[in-house]
Amino acid sequence: MTRYHRGELIAQKRAGLLDEAARLTGMFNTEIPWAAAAFLAAQPMIVLGATDTRGDVWATMLTGAPGFISATGVSTIDIAAATTPGDPLEEALSAPAPVGLIAIEPGTRRRLRMNGTAHPTPAGLRIELAQIYGNCPKYIQKRRPMLAPATPGVARAGVTLTAEESAFIGQADTFFVATADPDGNTDASHRGGNPGFLQALSPTHLRWPDYSGNSMFNTFGNLELNPRAGLLIPDWPTGTLLHLSGTAIVDWNPTHAEAVPGAERLVDFTVEHVVRIDNASPLRWTTPEPSRFNPPTHSTNRPATPGPLPAVRTGPRGNRASRSRRATER
Template sequence: MGAYHHGERIAQERAGLLDNADFSSAAIGAAIPGIAREFLAEQPVIVIGGTDANGDVWASQLTGEPGFISAGGPTSLDIAAMPAPGDPLHEALSHPTHLGMLAMEPTTRRRMRMNGTAQPTAGGLHITLDQVYANCPKYIQKREPTKRPAMPAAPRHSRELSTEQTTFLTGADTFFIATTDQDGNADASHRGGNPGFLQPLSPTRLRWPDYVGNAMFNTLGNIQVNPHAGLLVPDWATGTLLQLTGTATVDWDPHHAEAIPGAQRIVEFTIHHIVQTDHASPLTWSTPQYSRFNPPPPRPIEGATA
């Protein structure tokens, strides 16, 4: 299978980018480069993705003082933090499980993806890595962080988006998506665009365009073999986190994609469960400088309801 699993190869072939994917595969390794260790040590937040006991996939984040993420060796990582009680991944990470991770620095638009098996420790997590690679800075909005004391509210659960949540998602410029392959190997990735690129279609359905990327198709390849996915949408101004789990499908019809600026494909997401935690993060972020790579957002959908 090489660097890619069956679902990724299907997605690469459907997109007509097998040769591009083979070229990109050279970037995938199992060891953390020295310069990347320094990068990780500077980060105050890391996005994670995994599966709960019910088989639902969730994306979440861990925060700490710079240095809370450290490379214990070339193929291992230590994170001095755990998801808080009430987080959908709190229980899952109390025992060994496969974890997808994304360290992203909005200030410099740098990001790094890592996947591996996480073991709980007294101080957090120890991860034995099986995949490490950098991603390009496309579609990352530049922001500066500020830390302030946070008093997280109790998580609020629902099955449908409220009017307030729908409005929030319509204005989002960034979200993170967690997926897994057929064997449960998790991945966490980033999606960005101008406000409006993430479109609520109804209280239980979302849609977004899939823009030009690195041709690896890790996320869409996972969806090919396992439709379960989780989204994390941060409120950068308040530290509130909106977590959604559900199922995703990819619309490969080029005629449908033509209607959305910059879209190569369209992804639709059906919501099964929502968790909102107000003021969950101690980090707030400045007003964004939007990426110059962001295509114009799609036109609002007539008839879409909250």
């Protein structure tokens, strides 16, 4: 018996890590350990991945005062939060949906991954968990949150990145990636590195290195079967969230990876949809302390904290674009 699906086994075999991955199956739980319940209760944010009604995969962030995530059963958690208006998963989460989640505490470099099925509730979401397991602390930049409530802006929807968004991506030290298998079972994962590890090669083409990880290949296993993926890139100082959806391809050619310090593989992401919401999160985060595991990048000497994304100019009524244009861009 294995806890890995076919795509994960294919990716593990490609990497030559089948045996190592098999030794990790004891990490998977179907019930919430007490330590995991306490960890979740202390968090002010959680990242969630799911597939929208068009079949596009997205990642988003839900926030609240510590305690907004609670274990309400042996395999159930409640999240007392709703998506921001204009969030790409707003409609998908209004009905039962497979989801992947990652709770991450940058201040202590701890993280917890989960997947299951989300059900809408009057307070937010109830998640019936299928799996829950911990992850290593590598590549997490240490930072701590502060609460600064603000009104979320109107979502900017498009199909390409703006020049400002591309520049911001090139300075990011953290992002989250959501993937799903052909049945919709979803995973949400963290990626981190020194500024410059995530590159915007064009308004529709991103690339990042795959560093040494836990050998489970949950993300790559899904991509073996379904190339749809979603990225969430937070602007830590301002609370702006940049959501991207498209397709991802893993480059397994070791010669290509050798050109990038620390890379074992490379991932190319094609942007198909962009949603940006200024002030989407009420959390503001301190200047980061980079992880000692981060490999160097061509831009390691850049400031560790990305410059904030400039606000999108608004029209006479505060909208970033007319209703008809937003509908067309979607």
